[in-house]
Amino acid sequence: MYQGVIMSGFGGQGIISAGILLAYAGMTDGKYVTFFPAYGAEMRGGTANCSVVISSEEIASPVVAYPDTLVVMNEPSLARFEASVRKGGLLLINSSLVAGKPKRDDVKVQYIQANEIAEKMGTTKIANMVMIGAYSKLTGAISFEGLKKSLQKVFPRARQEIIDLDSEALKKGMEAV
Amino acid sequence: MYQGVIMSGFGGQGIISAGILLAYAGMTDGKYVTFFPAYGAEMRGGTANCSVVISSEEIASPVVAYPDTLVVMNEPSLARFEASVRKGGLLLINSSLVAGKPKRDDVKVQYIQANEIAEKMGTTKIANMVMIGAYSKLTGAISFEGLKKSLQKVFPRARQEIIDLDSEALKKGMEAV
Amino acid sequence: MPRIEVDTIRCKGCELCVVACPYKVIGMSKKFASTGYYPAVMVKPEKCTGCTLCALVCPDVAIEVYK
Amino acid sequence: MPRIEVDTIRCKGCELCVVACPYKVIGMSKKFASTGYYPAVMVKPEKCTGCTLCALVCPDVAIEVYK
Amino acid sequence: MEKKVFERTKGLTEILMRYCPGCGHGVVHRLVGEVMEELGITNRTIGIAPVGCSVFADEYFNCDMIQPAHGRGPAVATGIKRVRPDCIVFSYQGDGDLASIGMAETIHAAARGERITIIFVNNAIYGMTGGQMAPTTLLGMKSTTTPFGRDPRVAGYPIKVCELLATLEAPAYLARVSVHKPANVLKAKKAIKKAFQVQMNDQGFSLVEILSQCPTDWFVTPLQGIDFVEKMMIPFFPLGEYKTIEGKKETVKPEPKKVLETV
């Protein structure tokens, strides 16, 4: 089992913490994992993306050139990464913010209204968790338990309510697909 | 014709300018020349020495490891360089300041009371010129005319009296040997 | 009538103009722009005097003022 | 009797002690030392008060004063 | 008929600025742009971008620009001005750039009286690299390298650049301003203009220190940012002119004193 994931969106959408959560959950599940953020020079407003590898075998390169899954959190990300997705791979699109449609027909495409779902729960800030939930359900690469256990590790200073909310958002994401 | 010369003494004895004069005179005589000062970290009071090569052929290395002539202007210089003089070479000693005697018996040794001679002319500062005069006479490596012509080049800002005095000292040196 | 124009491509929704305006002319849009930010809009256009104070503090030179 | 001792190995003949001595006790030797310098010497030893002013300015710590 | 009473200066390019929302850099950029335009010098100005959040200033100012090594703006400005005395030269620098790594270059360009203008943006933090302590970070202030607040026993005291430079002979104009409120913005512009004029009049070195918001690395909102400038920064870094051209004579070249003959 090998999953190379790229997750991409605006800075401020929680791309990096979602990626770390993925990696942590993979580790908790007993898999090999790597996480690599693309860090920009600008502090805010730029695009943010990260690469996560989850694998049952030792991971050679942490570089994900051809992702098995691409998680798209905003419009520019689709344009930038669509072409690189591996044939037969998965394109997970936050359709709340992405109006355009992918051109590829050799990949699986799944739309999730992550912002709307999150907004209903009280804050768009957890749209990232909705997407991760959906990812977990669709690929089975990581377990919900793994994710849940990892939340506290990734956000060590977060209050329990926040953790609970995140956890709820993960679930909603799983249910949405 | 090839002459490697080392001239050595206290800083302040005019070692460097005497060396440059030698080189200039050699050039004026139509020879190939090189001059290389050993420059110390201390400004004064240390030892000063320089290497001059005068040759009828192009000069490869300007380094004089085994001088044909060693001009000794103070006591420590004798100790330091005596052993390096080429067999059959010349040891020119300012006996005003050098009490010790060389141990070598395979070199020609010439003593000159350069300070006394210079003092009589008014200043010990020209003892270096006395030595150069003696050197010119003994080796024939450079001509008196060459030396004389070069004085103004080496001391471009010197007044004519000084030049004349230097020139006189050169002569006295020639006469002393 | 005096008015301001906010360039929604430049505006980053910092709200500095909102507090700078002595007449509370400016508020923030509820809809985000293509940049992901919620831009400034005139909420009481009739009160604008064209004093340019908002434009003076705008870090993104997003405001032009007409009079 | 107060007096100074000049270490002729250390003395570099700068004459600072000469001008520092209020009693003109010090002058310069006419003979250079092994260092090539002309060292300071007491020229009016009887006038020395042991005030140490000469030693204070000596850059080479060449002077010791006895009283 | 309707008239535009505030429009974008031609001293800036059209390129979108990549600063965070509420960042003071943008205002400072506009002021410098307007001053260049008003003085009619945009075409003969050479600007120097720093290493800092304003590294992209080379895209924003509508004049010839150069982007050098971190902290060395004043040295680069010196090289430029000496070769092109006909050009107006300004170096745009952050507090890390100017007062930490570039301290020696700053002081020496000022001491030499280089005919350059420094636009010094003091936001009490290293913006670009993610909020580390700057030489101007206030005591007790948290940063990513003073996580418990700046402790003077460990990290020393903040440096007041204008006060420091005012001890030198050559600077002709030194002022500290801020851009957190409209009235301050107007004063800041006046100071910047004066600084450029001092250079144009060949009167000496000029520097304007501008207290500026960095909401991102202060971990506050833009509105809290302007409050922070008002309540925390200004009390420590008093605004005002620290050296002015008023009464400043042209530098006279003294006849080289013949040292040897005097003593």
Added chain:
Amino acid sequence: MEKKVFERTKGLTEILMRYCPGCGHGVVHRLVGEVMEELGITNRTIGIAPVGCSVFADEYFNCDMIQPAHGRGPAVATGIKRVRPDCIVFSYQGDGDLASIGMAETIHAAARGERITIIFVNNAIYGMTGGQMAPTTLLGMKSTTTPFGRDPRVAGYPIKVCELLATLEAPAYLARVSVHKPANVLKAKKAIKKAFQVQMNDQGFSLVEILSQCPTDWFVTPLQGIDFVEKMMIPFFPLGEYKTIEGKKETVKPEPKKVLETV
């Protein structure tokens, strides 16, 4: 019975000093040596030699010594003092070393309030390298790189280090003295002692600037050298204390202000 009333301090080694005749460095060395001896700290002092004529100071002072890169004495002193707060640390530096290449390190060590003592020998020239202009070279003064006299339009104005550092918060003791006459030598010693005591009492950063003769590179005799100090240097570099411990409180660590909560 005859008593030695002036003898060579044990704070210095027996090694012959390689300075030129009439050079001020020797006097300063002796004073530092005597102060160490009198304070009983020779054994726990770590001295830092500069790059300059005093590079050999590592042979002359009778304590642990280190010889670092040109201008970086204050940084090296910082490293030493932080690791060995029980030791007394001094950095001996020339004007080129301290105020030119090392300007940033000097200011920042002072701004941090490092518990170190700097012995700053200002001879208005680069001694070791053969008489080039120093940041303290007087206007009009000739040097090997200002052959027509220092012209401020080309080479700027001399820097007054004590005045500059006095604008900082952390320095606890700053003084300027000279060693050209017996009375000045006595005052210089007092200042040096005070500077060391400030360090021993953990009161802050201390620096003593000593105007010193360099007859060789001033191209004068030793006697003309002390005249030059008197008539040319002192008028420009006024002697005196620029910051003193009197009334200086212990540095208090302020409670880290919670910036976010204040605004």
Added chain:
Amino acid sequence: MDEKLLMKGNEALAEGAVRAGCRFFSGYPITPQNEVPEYLSWRLPEVGGTFIQAESEVAAINMLYGASACGARVMTSSSGPGISLKQEGISYISGANLPIFYANVMRGGPGLGNIAPSQGDYFQATRGGGHGDYRVIVYAPNSVSEMGNFPKRCYDLAEKYRIATMVLTDGLLGQMMEPIEFDFEPVDPAKLPEKDWALGNAEGRERRVIRSYDLRPGYLEKMTLKLAEKYKEIEEKEVKFEAVQVEDAEILLVAYGTSSRISKSALMLGRKEGIKIGLLRPITLWPFPSKIISDLSERIKKILTVEMSLGQLVEDVKLAVEGKAKVYLHGRPSGGIPTGEEVLEVIKKIMKS
């Protein structure tokens, strides 16, 4: 011994240094290594150590000079531009025989360049970017675990030989997260043997002097010849490398750090297709594993160096091979990151040629 931690490479490096006994850090912020000073700014005080944000990289390295002269385990870190500024100081430290540890988290150069991962500072690290004849022991980790564990190796060697040691890594390894286990017991620096050369309290011993100069004619040459002996010993004893499937290889990849991970990907992809690829990963870049490469080149006639630069490591490979095999280069400078697929393509082309 530890529970598995998911850590950023830079944080692993910082934590590894502290566990290895580091008690003094001075540095200056620069991307992509900022997590190192940021981490140490709270971690060092926790263990009674000193963290100083220096005014510049020049000041930082010179603070190290002082702190290490007093016997402390010290560290600094930076990236390209900052490491360049430190070259004078590193040369002094080498001349003065002081043990230090530092890290270069490489980014794209030359100049301000960019902040993407790169390997363009290999020459600077292995040939001495500073002046004079000196060498620095260079470790090149290729995982977050090694980022955490190599500082310990560096300190041990630094003190054994009184030499500067470094970790040469890049923004990818610095920024990436991976599980890490520390493979050594934390070092209590107070229990390390006393250094009989360190400055401090001279009570009851001769005074000590630390310097990098000797102006007496001939003396410095002798000093440097002593350095040379030390370097020779290190070259003989301290080489470290990893060899992967070299036994039957028909083409040998040589790569370090991030490039070696990517090369391993290529190896695995290629082996699946039946291409006999081997990988030699230098772990120490100086001393360089010349002998093993020379030996392998007797048999494997095609060698491909993979590096994120225009070609620097490749010179050491060629120096080792001495013409016995053909040496190819796949170099991506200034922030270009190759992929396993891309390297495999290159391999295929070479195999056909």
Added chain:
Amino acid sequence: MDEKLLMKGNEALAEGAVRAGCRFFSGYPITPQNEVPEYLSWRLPEVGGTFIQAESEVAAINMLYGASACGARVMTSSSGPGISLKQEGISYISGANLPIFYANVMRGGPGLGNIAPSQGDYFQATRGGGHGDYRVIVYAPNSVSEMGNFPKRCYDLAEKYRIATMVLTDGLLGQMMEPIEFDFEPVDPAKLPEKDWALGNAEGRERRVIRSYDLRPGYLEKMTLKLAEKYKEIEEKEVKFEAVQVEDAEILLVAYGTSSRISKSALMLGRKEGIKIGLLRPITLWPFPSKIISDLSERIKKILTVEMSLGQLVEDVKLAVEGKAKVYLHGRPSGGIPTGEEVLEVIKKIMKS
């Protein structure tokens, strides 16, 4: 064209630069190159140029960055420690494609070392002591005449390729005096073609920007690949060397600068005794005369590198030879100056082996 002058190497270098059109110098004193700034402090004002004694080497190189960005022919000079401090700036200048000329008058290192002549900064000069992939054209004069004439070559190449160029020399060549003739007409910088990239008055043209960074993904790599093309062209076209009696040589000496003079002494002494010695002197150290050395090594099976360092040049020789001949080293580091006699002894030993 000139009357013969007896000049110090350092003064020849300075005068040569001025005659080649240099109008801006900034530098910081350091032995053994002080004659360069001292000379220029009066010579440059004489021709309307600017001399600045910078506050440090770091400031000096950055002043050059600014001055050369405005199109002036600029110069700085220093020795080991100062050149180390300039590495960051040189890397920036290289990244920004600015033409500059500078000189390293080498002294003994590492660290403060001493002020004796040495050749320990070869790696730094030829491999880029700074960060990132860049190269500097390095000329190595071996006489006072060449000291005076090479700045002109450097400026011409610097502007042709928009690259940093340097003279790598040492205290012996800097301090020695020899007759010199300048082999070129003085250049009037006002008459040089205008530089269409230089900063200045933008009236009537697009504004210009000079920078060494590009943070957009992939762009910097392209920029550096362009640098690489430039470097390749230079390696093809600009190699300079001198070959002495290589035709019948049974042993080949390779040496540059001062060492090449000494080696020539050895050659002359040896030839007198009938030993067939040849000498290959690289005049450009980068680009390195690899091809000629490679060609010669087909025939001459013993090659002795003579250098005043622990062995730096020898690596380039080995890279050129690729195992085709045996490469020996006679290296004297940190101020050791070999003599012709000494080198001849080494040759004799090798010939016997």
